[in-house]
Amino acid sequence: QKEVEQNSGPLSVPEGAIASLNCTYSDRGSQSFFWYRQYSGKSPELIMSIYSNGDKEDGRFTAQLNKASQYVSLLIRDSQPSDSATYLCAVARAGNNRKLIWGLGTSLAVNP
Amino acid sequence: GAVVSQHPSWVICKSGTSVKIECRSLDFQATTMFWYRQFPKQSLMLMATSNEGSKATYEQGVEKDKFLINHASLTLSTLTVTSAHPEDSSFYICSARGFGLAGGPETQYFGPGTRLLVL
Numbered sequence: 001q002k003e004v005e006q007n008s009g010p011l012s013v014p015e016g017a018i019a020s021l022n023c024t025y026s027d028r029g030s031q032s033f034f035w036y037r038q039y040s041g042k043s044p045e046l047i048m049s050i051y052s053n054g055d056k057e058d059g060r061f062t063a064q065l066n067k068a069s070q071y072v073s074l075l076i077r078d079s080q081p082s083d084s085a086t087y088l089c090a091v092a093r094a095g096n097n098r099k100l101i102w103g104l105g106t107s108l109a110v111n112p
Numbered sequence: 113g114a115v116v117s118q119h120p121s122w123v124i125c126k127s128g129t130s131v132k133i134e135c136r137s138l139d140f141q142a143t144t145m146f147w148y149r150q151f152p153k154q155s156l157m158l159m160a161t162s163n164e165g166s167k168a169t170y171e172q173g174v175e176k177d178k179f180l181i182n183h184a185s186l187t188l189s190t191l192t193v194t195s196a197h198p199e200d201s202s203f204y205i206c207s208a209r210g211f212g213l214a215g216g217p218e219t220q221y222f223g224p225g226t227r228l229l230v231l
Contacts, residue, residue, distance in 0.1 A: 032218045032219075034219065034220075042224070042225070043205045043224050043225040044205075044222050045222065046215060046220075046221065049215045049216055088155075099146065099158060100218075100220060102155060102158075103155075104155045
């Protein structure tokens with residue numbers, strides 16, 4: 001079992017729809033969770049961090065965390081073609097250096 | 113806030129030469145910097161974790177004598193690829209984290225990356 005799992009996609013949604021991206025993790029002791037966006041040929045950029053169970057909203061983006069189910073998701077409302085990218089889920093592992101454990105990413109295509 | 117720069121953005125070198133890549137946190141003090149490598153259409157691969165003033169911690173399988181990391185200050189880390197070979201051609205990306213940032217102390221902020229092509 002991979003430590004952080006994401007559906008590789010591609011996930012295809014029409015413009016204006018809600019895109020739902022999912023991520024599961026295996027380490028129950030994980031405390032910090034992150035969503036990054038990576039455009040082709042570019043470095044990752046932070047979308048949102050979440051630390052507590054529940055929802056966290058920032059503009060068109062909502063992160064949802066359920067520690068009991070070891071599940072974190074990202075919803076993108078009113079999806080735009082410019083949202084087409086790979087979305088990376090990362091989980092901070094407890095212990096030395098607190099490095100991030102990365103999922104392989106979900107490719108999202110928003111069709112005009 | 114939380115801007116990270118990298119230099120150079122791309123470099124072409126001959127096989128056998130060494131290449132140095134700089135990573136700077138421009139508006140915060142980076143307690144820890146990370147170096148990643150990414151091959152085309154593959155996921156990020158962490159190479160090493162670097163804390164200011166101490167030796168870097170390398171991931172399993174990463175040659176520390178080939179990828180030299182120096183973290184001399186709270187705003188600068190360098191990665192030197194020694195005796196580069198064509199198989200070292202890749203996209204090298206640094207990230208940094210620090211205290212007092214909006215995303216929290218464990219959030220990593222990425223530089224724009226450096227493309228290395230070894231001929």
